[in-house]
Amino acid sequence: MHGKNVRAHRAAYMLFVGRIPEGKHVLHRCDNPSCVNPNHLFLGSHLDNMKDKTKKGRAVSLKGIKNPRAKLSEADVREIRARKGTSQVDMAKEFGVSQAKICSVINFTSWKHVN
Structure with missing residues (x-):
C-alpha cells in the first residue's frame, strides 16, 4: 500500500474499517494470524495484545x-x-x-x- 509492504490483516483493516492510528496494532478476535475478515479485527496496544494472549492461554513463558x-x-x-x-x-x-x-x-x- 502506497509503496510499502503491509501485512494482509493490516491492509484489510485499512481498506474496510479505516486508518490505523500511530502505535496501534491490529488484533484478531479469532486468534488466526492469517485471517483478514474485518469483523475479526480490532485495534489495540501492544499491552492489549499481550493481555489478550495471556487471557486466552496462548502465552508461553519458559521459566x-x-x-x-x-x-x-x-x-x-x-x-x-x-x-x-x-x-x-x-x-x-x-x-x-x-x-x-x-x-x-x-x-x-x-x-x-x-x-
Whole structure:
C-alpha cells in the first residue's frame, strides 16, 4: 500500500474499517494470524495484545532452565541466594551474568519459582 509492504490483516483493516492510528496494532478476535475478515479485527496496544494472549492461554513463558537462553541453573540460583552478603559484582563474574541479574535473583524478581 502506497509503496510499502503491509501485512494482509493490516491492509484489510485499512481498506474496510479505516486508518490505523500511530502505535496501534491490529488484533484478531479469532486468534488466526492469517485471517483478514474485518469483523475479526480490532485495534489495540501492544499491552492489549499481550493481555489478550495471556487471557486466552496462548502465552508461553519458559521459566528457568526450560528457557534455552538461561545462563543459570536452579542450583546456581540457590547458591547465589545463599551467598547474599557476597559482592554482587564478584558473583556476576563467577556465574557469567550481569550484576543486575544477580540482584534480580537475590530479590526474587527473576527465578521466582526457585526457593
